[in-house]
Amino acid sequence: MLAMWLTGGFMLAEVVGGLVAGSLALLADAGHMLSDTVSLALAWGAFRLGHRAATRKLTFGYARFQVLAAFVNGLTLLVIGVAIVMAALKRLWLPSEVLAGPMLAIAVLGLVVNIAAFWILHKGDQDNLNLRGALLHVMGDLLGSVAAIIASLVIMTTGWNQADPLLSMLAAVLILRGAWSLVKRSAHTLLEGTPEQLDHEEIQAGLLTLEGVDGVHDLHLWGLTPQSPVASLHVVVADTGIPGEVLERVQAYLLDTHAISHVTVQLEGEACLQGCVSR
Known part of the structure; x- marks a missing residue:
C-alpha cells in the first residue's frame, strides 16, 4: 500500500512535468506509473483477498487470486511496453523540442521515489508471483526514470533531442522482457502446470x-x-x-x-x- 501511494502521488508530478518539458520519456514513465498504481492496488487487494477463508463454492479459498493478479499485471506491462515503443518510433520520425532542465529535475525525483518503492517491495517474498508482478512494475518505473535522466543530460550537453525516444525505447524493451517472463510463469500456474521446483x-x-x-x-x-x-x-x-x-x-x-x-x-x-x- 505504501508503494502504491508513493507511485500514485508522484505520477501527477510527472504528467505535469512531461507536458511542460515536452518529454516523451517523462510522459511514458507517467503512463507506466499510472498502471503501476492500479497494479499495486490490485496486488495489495489480492494479498488481502487471499487470506479469506475457503467457502463451499471456493473450497480452495482465494489464494489463486494472487496468481490471477500477477497474470493481469504481466499483460498490462506488455501493453505498456509496446505502446512506449510505438510512441518512441513516432517521435523519432517526427522529432520535437525537449526542455531538458525540468525533465532532469522531475526524473531525479522520480528515481528517488521509485528506489523507495522498490526497496519496500524487495523485502517481501521474491518467489511470490503477485509480489513479483508488483516489483516488476516498479522496476519498470525505475528504468524509465534512469532513461529520462540520461536523456535529459544528453540533450543538455549535445542538444540531441533524439536521445529522449531512443532511451524510452530501451527502457520499454527491458520492461517487455520482465513482463513476458511474468506472464509465462503465472499462466503456467493457472494452467495447473507442475511447479518449477518439482520434478x-x-x-x-x-x-x-x-x-x-x-x-x-x-x-x-x-x-x-x-x-x-x-x-x-x-x-x-x-x-x-x-x-x-x-x-x-x-x-x-x-x-x-x-x-x-x-x-x-x-x-x-x-x-x-x-x-x-x-x-
Whole structure:
C-alpha cells in the first residue's frame, strides 16, 4: 500500500512535468506509473483477498487470486511496453523540442521515489508471483526514470533531442522482457502446470522406492500458487504391504523431501490397467 501511494502521488508530478518539458520519456514513465498504481492496488487487494477463508463454492479459498493478479499485471506491462515503443518510433520520425532542465529535475525525483518503492517491495517474498508482478512494475518505473535522466543530460550537453525516444525505447524493451517472463510463469500456474521446483519423474521414481509401493500412476502435481504445491496420485500397494503404513510413507516422503503438504492418495490393491509405473 505504501508503494502504491508513493507511485500514485508522484505520477501527477510527472504528467505535469512531461507536458511542460515536452518529454516523451517523462510522459511514458507517467503512463507506466499510472498502471503501476492500479497494479499495486490490485496486488495489495489480492494479498488481502487471499487470506479469506475457503467457502463451499471456493473450497480452495482465494489464494489463486494472487496468481490471477500477477497474470493481469504481466499483460498490462506488455501493453505498456509496446505502446512506449510505438510512441518512441513516432517521435523519432517526427522529432520535437525537449526542455531538458525540468525533465532532469522531475526524473531525479522520480528515481528517488521509485528506489523507495522498490526497496519496500524487495523485502517481501521474491518467489511470490503477485509480489513479483508488483516489483516488476516498479522496476519498470525505475528504468524509465534512469532513461529520462540520461536523456535529459544528453540533450543538455549535445542538444540531441533524439536521445529522449531512443532511451524510452530501451527502457520499454527491458520492461517487455520482465513482463513476458511474468506472464509465462503465472499462466503456467493457472494452467495447473507442475511447479518449477518439482520434478515429476524424480518424485515418481522416489515413490517407487518406498516399502510396500508396487506401482504409481495418475500422478498430478500443481499448485494454488507456486509456493503451495499440491499432489494427487494412485498407489498400487504390494501384496506384502499394509495400506495404512504405505499411506503414511507416501505422505511423509512428499512432505519431507518435496515440501508437499496437501496430498490426495488413492490406494489400490491391484495393478492398474493403463498408465501405471511399477518397480
